[in-house]
Amino acid sequence: MKRRSILASIGTGAVGLAGCLGVLDGSTDCEPTEDETTFEDAMTLVDEPGMTAPRxxxxxxxxxxxxxxxxxxxxxxxxxxxxxLQYEFDTDRLDPGDCVSADVTLDKRSTWDNQLPILSVRRDHFEREGTTENADVDRFTGVSPPDASFEVDFDSEIGSSTTTVTLTHDGGEAVESSALFVCHGPERAEVRRPTLEETTIDSWEDLAGSTGDVTSGDSVTVELTDGTNGSLLWQSEIGWNRQLRGFAV
Incomplete structure (x- = not known):
C-alpha cells in the first residue's frame, strides 16, 4: 500500500494539515512555548507512571x-x-532549518531504548512555522547512524542468577568505540523498562579496555542479573542516539 504524504502540496489541503502552510519567509527563534514540552522534559516522562504513550x-x-x-x-x-505506517513526510516541502510544531505521542519504550525522545505525529497535527533564526544545521551534515549489525550471545551457569552477555560486531561498517554504549537496568519487576534514573550506561571503550574502531568480530561482555533489559546504543557527539541492538536477559 502506498504511503500518503503528511505534508500536501501547498494550498491543496489534501491531508487536512492543521493551520495554513502558505509561503513562510519569516524567521523565528523556534523556542517552545509555555504550553509545549521541551525535549529535555520529554525524557523525564519516561520515569512517570501511567500512560505508555502520553500526548x-x-x-x-x-x-x-x-x-x-x-x-x-x-x-x-x-x-x-x-x-x-500509512503516512510519510513530504521532504520536498521541508528543509533543514525549518521550524515546525506538532502534537505528538511519546513512545516511552522506544525512548528508553534510544535514550532519545521518540515522538509519533498524526498527519493533521504537524505545522511548519517558518525558518529558525541562525539555525546551525551544518554540524549534522554527513552524520548518521552506522550501517552495522551486532550479534548477542548469552551464557549462564545452572543455578546462577546472572548471565554473561556478549555483544559482537557481526558485519557492516566499522563504528568508533567511543560512540558505542551498553545501557541496562535493574531486574524487571512490575515495569517493562527500568527508569532512566535506574539505567546504567557502560561505554564500549571501558568494557573492551581499548579505543579505536569496532569492526567485524570485535566484542565486549557484560554481566547482568537475570530479568534485565538492555540496549546497544550509538551516540554521536551532537546528541543523536540510535539503538543498534536491543536484548533482554
Missing part, C-alpha cells in the same frame, strides 16, 4: 532526515519524530 506538544528545528522520520532540535536537545 504532548513540541516545537523544534529540522536538522536531519533519517529514514522514516525527522530529527528535530530544540534549545534542550534532540528528538526523532516519526509518522504512522
Amino acid at each position: 504532548i506538544s513540541v516545537r523544534g528545528t529540522i536538522v536531519a532526515f533519517p529514514a522514516r522520520g525527522l530529527l528535530l532540535e530544540d534549545p534542550t536537545g534532540v528528538a526523532r519524530i516519526t509518522t504512522g
Whole structure:
C-alpha cells in the first residue's frame, strides 16, 4: 500500500494539515512555548507512571532526515519524530532549518531504548512555522547512524542468577568505540523498562579496555542479573542516539 504524504502540496489541503502552510519567509527563534514540552522534559516522562504513550506538544528545528522520520532540535536537545505506517513526510516541502510544531505521542519504550525522545505525529497535527533564526544545521551534515549489525550471545551457569552477555560486531561498517554504549537496568519487576534514573550506561571503550574502531568480530561482555533489559546504543557527539541492538536477559 502506498504511503500518503503528511505534508500536501501547498494550498491543496489534501491531508487536512492543521493551520495554513502558505509561503513562510519569516524567521523565528523556534523556542517552545509555555504550553509545549521541551525535549529535555520529554525524557523525564519516561520515569512517570501511567500512560505508555502520553500526548504532548513540541516545537523544534529540522536538522536531519533519517529514514522514516525527522530529527528535530530544540534549545534542550534532540528528538526523532516519526509518522504512522500509512503516512510519510513530504521532504520536498521541508528543509533543514525549518521550524515546525506538532502534537505528538511519546513512545516511552522506544525512548528508553534510544535514550532519545521518540515522538509519533498524526498527519493533521504537524505545522511548519517558518525558518529558525541562525539555525546551525551544518554540524549534522554527513552524520548518521552506522550501517552495522551486532550479534548477542548469552551464557549462564545452572543455578546462577546472572548471565554473561556478549555483544559482537557481526558485519557492516566499522563504528568508533567511543560512540558505542551498553545501557541496562535493574531486574524487571512490575515495569517493562527500568527508569532512566535506574539505567546504567557502560561505554564500549571501558568494557573492551581499548579505543579505536569496532569492526567485524570485535566484542565486549557484560554481566547482568537475570530479568534485565538492555540496549546497544550509538551516540554521536551532537546528541543523536540510535539503538543498534536491543536484548533482554
